[in-house]
Amino acid sequence: MGRVESPPSLSGEMRRHLLRSLISTDAMEAFLGEKFPASKRFSMEGCEAVVPGLEAAVATLGALGVASVQVGMPHRGRLNILHNIMGKPLGMICAEMEGSQSNFSVGDVKYHMGTTGEVLHPLKGVRVQMTLAPNPSHLEAVNSVVAGSVRALQERQPDGKRRHAAVLLHGDASFAGLGVVAEGLQQARLAATDVGGIIHIVVNNQIGFTTEPLDGRSSIHCTDLAKGLGVPVLYANADDPEAVVRACQLAAEWRSAWLQDVVVNVVGYRRHGHNEQDDPRPTLPMTCKLIDAHPRVLDLYSRRLERLGAVTAAELDGWRAELRREYEEEYAAYAAGHYKETPGEWIAGNWQGAALAAALRGGEGQQPPHFQEPTWLPAKTLQWLGKRLAETPEGFSLHPSVQQLLRRRAEMVAAPDSRVDMGMAEALAIGALVTHPFSETTEGYPEDWAAGQSDSERWLNTGTYGVRLVGQDVQRGTFNHRHMVLHDQVTGREYVPINNLQPKSQERLQVHNSLLNEYASLGFEYGYSVACQGRSLVIWEAQFGDFANNAQVMIDQFVASGEAKWGQESGLVLALPHGFEGMGPDHSSARIERFLQLANDDSDHLPGYTPLHRRQIQETFDALSTGESSKHVAREKVLELLAGVREDGHEAASRETNEQLWSELGLPEGEPISFDRWQSFMVQYIRRHAESEANFFLVNATTPAQLFHVLRRQMNRPYRKPLVLITHKFLLHHRPCTSALRDFTDGTFFNRVIDDGKGSDNTRHLSKNPQGERYLLDPPWVRRVILCSGAIYYKLSQARRSRRIRDIVLVRLEQIAPFPHDLLTRVVGQYENAEVVWCQEEPKNMGAWRYVRPRFETAFRELGKVPRKLKYVGRPTSASTATASFAIHQRELQEVIEHALTPEPEVHNS
Ligand SMILES: Cc1ncc(C[n+]2csc(CCOP(=O)(O)OP(=O)(O)O)c2C)c(N)n1
DSSP states (O other): OHHHHSOOOOOHHHHHHHHHHHHHHHHHHHHHHHHOTTSOOOOOTTOTTHHHHHHHHHHHHHHTTOOEEEEEOOSTTHHHIIIIITOOOHHHHHHHHHTOSOSSOOOOOGGGOOEEEEEEETTTTEEEEEEEOOOOSSTTTHHHHHHHHHHHHHTTSTTGGGTEEEEEEEEHHHHHHOHHHHHHHHHTTSTTTOOSOEEEEEEEOSOBTTBOHHHHOSSSSTTHHHHHTTOOEEEEETTOHHHHHHHHHHHHHHHHHHOOOEEEEEEOOOSSSSSTTSOOTTTOHHHHHHHHHSOOHHHHHHHHHHHHTSSOHHHHHHHHHHHHHHHHHHHHHHHTTTTSOOHHHHHHHTSHHHHHHHHHHHSGGGOOTTOOOOOOOOHHHHHHHHHHHTOOOTTOOOOHHHHHHHHHHHHHTSSTTOEEOHHHHHHHHHHHHHSOTTOSSSTTOOSSTTTTOOHHHHHHHHOOOEEEEEETTTTTOTTSOOOOSEEOTTTOOEEOGGGGSSTTTOOOEEEEEOOSOSHHHHHHHHHHHHHTTTSEEEEEEOSSGGGGGGGHHHIIIIITTHHHHHOOOOOOEEEEEOOOSSSOSSSSOOOHHHHHHHOOSOSSSOTTSSHHHHHHHHHHHHHHEEOSSSOEEOHHHHHHHHHTOOOTTOOOOOHHHHHHHHHHTTOOTTOOBOHHHHHHHHHHHHHHTGGGGOSOEEEEOOSHHHHHHHHHHHHSSSSOOOEEEEEOHHHHTOTTOOEEGGGGSTTOOOOSEEOTTSTTOTTGGGSBOTTSOBSSOOGGGOOEEEEEOSTHHHHHHHHHHHTTOOSEEEEEEOEEESOOHHHHHHHHHTOTTOEEEEEEEEETTSTTHHHHHHHHHHHHHHTSSSOOOOEEEEEOOOSSSSOSOHHHHHHHHHHHHHHHHSSSOOOSOO
8 A cells, every 4th residue: 555655756757758748638639629620529638647647557567568458448538549649640530530531431430440559658668569449439338349359369378368458448427327337347257258357447527428427326436336346446636647647557567466457547527518519518517617717737737847847848848849740740641632541442452352352362253153161071070079079088977968968969970861969060060160180199080181072172171260159058058958068966077078179289169158148248259259360269149039139239339330330350150049939028039130130231232233332333443444535444553453452461462363353354465444344344243252241141040060061151261250140949959950960071061041852951851751752842833932041940841741731842041141142043943833932930020021021022033034022921010029828829820830831821911
């Protein structure tokens, strides 16, 4: 305590550095206010000392061995921190102030943007990599995202907690009011989410928009919540910058010593309204009078240092003049358009440019439109994995039910026709991702892991990935199907078979039961998935899918839109149990409709023909073309563009590969490209790569093999996309829901659509009569196609068999978004004389109906031989997801099945 009550005073040099920092903080706000009087800045004025305070915290962490600091913060003071601590050019901020940084990219507003920079503390002589995470307006939402990203960095090296740290800034009203703050503090010491302590700095300006503390919280201090969790809180007066700096340094020392959270509460005021355009006087007359009469911290501190003789008035004037010069230069650069994204830069960096160049370099552009990522493995490899997954150490005492489960699992891989269930399929997918294909140390290991695979199929198997599976009760599995962590019934000892496949050379599975929470938990996993940069498969599982709406902010603001706004790529899997099983309004629905509403594919146009794509094709042509009367793109322009495209440290496209573009365009040497040619090439190109433009995928996998392939596909693609994976409690233990082992091997892959009785249909063995004849009629005689998705397939299929219906086929839509236009028209198109109905268990205003219908009709209008309509069969619309009565549920289900399998169905408002 002595250090807090009688702290050593700052050195003269430190004081001058602190003063300079306050001058920059103050001058930058004044400059922006002068140049952009009508713009919002959310300035830090009244709590300016937080800027040097944050710098001191980061520098202290650096001096104690931390190499990188991830920072999350809200709007207040953000521009200042971006420039004055992280070195973002002021001209760039000016462009953003005006909103003129780009005519093309979606982007985000200036006070949400992040950046990465090196912080050099001149006095401490340390360098720290500092990253400010981008964030949405939703206050405090970024906290757990930052924590997750730090965790991913920490895991990359030994003693990671001492090498990477997080600092979060908060507003006083937000810290007290938003529950997600408590969620984050509660995560701090858990095995799944411990990041070695976070430094929290609260910018306590004693106001939240227009709301005063008496209306904003029940506790005395805005940070009292932290005390309940045993987190120390340091208070500092914002008018005493030295106290703020010392508190921040002490917080950094605390974090380094104890690897635990700590809070600094910087008590100050807000000089303006909520933003600079917002007049606080009508509601805060008395406070404003006090603030108006109160001197600025810079004046207080410079007078103090002048009195102490640490600085002279002439020096102060000199520093200010120097800053003014720098600012004017930056402003001139901005005014000259230096910070405006050019069309060429946009093409190269954001839209098809990078993918185009990569495609030309790697030959990936030659993929056929229906390219399927190779995710199968040889049977021998799966058998080895299956055997190891069922093994336990000598003397390990299993619970009888778990013993039986493991025994059954071992049998599931015995022969090509053995049937694998969902739990085992998941274990095989994860086991195969974490193990090393070239291990020489593991007994019984198949010599050639990828025997029989082509070169392009093998590349997945040369990689080894971490897997992180987190959610409520995931270790056992809510539905008792997983048992990834085994418990010795005598000693209580835990054993994770997947982490003992090749203990010396494999990657790790982290399987953690999370706290009872969705919002912060999903945020943490999202942050981890972004920062791990494709090194790990990250799965967040909801206990039941409907609870994911507690994390709706994360879904809307990060998962669905993070890439478009901030270029953040995430391969996160959201596993959401879903299923109408008569359990009442809750526990039934993962709200597929909500996710589908967020999908960015166009319902009325195929890729390449959407209004957005048309505009992009036109704009790229305009940007690249020359010529007065007849415009054309010159060869040199395209080559120049591609030469500028660099990817992941690869050399820019070589001239040779650029020549391929030319030949792909079908142009003779030297001939320029007309708009028509450019358009047809780009349409083709966009269609091939349409999936890479999706903001996320939504998959409703109905077979174990599909689950296996889709999980492996997450790691085996040239890009990362979030995956909303609808899972089914009912299918976990439903006997017909098994796949033959051969569906995991021999060239199999994830099927976006499953056709009835065909190779990817796991129930195809049931589609023949005892004489081995195909039970269903040939396509021309099929009267109806029932298009469906999810568990209802099994109910329909069983009812069809028991009624011996031969002229109705069931087509399963397994990847709902992005919509598989191409494949669906091919599959459904075979049944030329059939009507097509969509059958779902969810009420009509829910489920996939509203998403599927227009896309189905667009697909057939554009790609089919004849346009086709889709009719609806399912429950009527409803306010609530499901009935509470099991009897009513059963009756409704029978009605749906009856309608689906009746020749002229009574459709509900088709
Ligand atoms: C979740 C959420 N609710 C409401 C808002 C609207 N809002 C923006 S700033 C603000 C006040 C924040 O007060 P405080 O946390 O004290 O920070 P300050 O602006 O005073 O620095 C509010 C209510 C928001 N951005 N996010």
